[in-house]
Amino acid sequence: MALPVFSDDISDEEMDRMVVNATNASNFLKAISHEGRLMILCHLVSGEKSxxxxxxxxxxxxxxxxxxxxxxxxxxxxxxxxxxxxIYYRLADHRPRRILEVVYDLFCNDTDA
Incomplete structure (x- = not known):
């Protein structure tokens, strides 16, 4: 999947949507940027845990x-x-799993070393 190319001809509505999406992405990345939270998500990839x-x-x-x-x-x-x-916890949706797959490929996959 290629990233979209943004032109200078972006409507106000598209710009507003980009700002909202950027804020949501930033909050998501901040949430997983802590080592402890990242480890929790890694453990929850395999299923629900107490x-x-x-x-x-x-x-x-x-x-x-x-x-x-x-x-x-x-x-x-x-x-x-x-x-x-x-109290048990599980991943809410596919987003953490998808990002953790990328993180694993970039930092944990020994075949790229």
Missing amino acids: VTELEDLLSARQAAVSQQLSRLRLEGLVVPRRDGKT
Whole structure:
């Protein structure tokens, strides 16, 4: 998929839409730019996890994990589900998975080394 080429003949409506899209993209990138949040998303790619599971996987305290999950939830990247006293999280949609695939290819794929 090629990036669009923008000309100087952009309507006000198109410019407004570009500004909204740029703001949304910037907020998304800020949300995943934290190491802890990025690791949470990486773990959630494989499926739903409880807060306790994420604490164990990240070797992090509950307060830190909850804080990062709160930010991811605020940005619409994860969705919680309560089952009794346990709260589970999953990816909200395809966006985190798609961006994590690119990040993996760029930074974790040993075949490019």
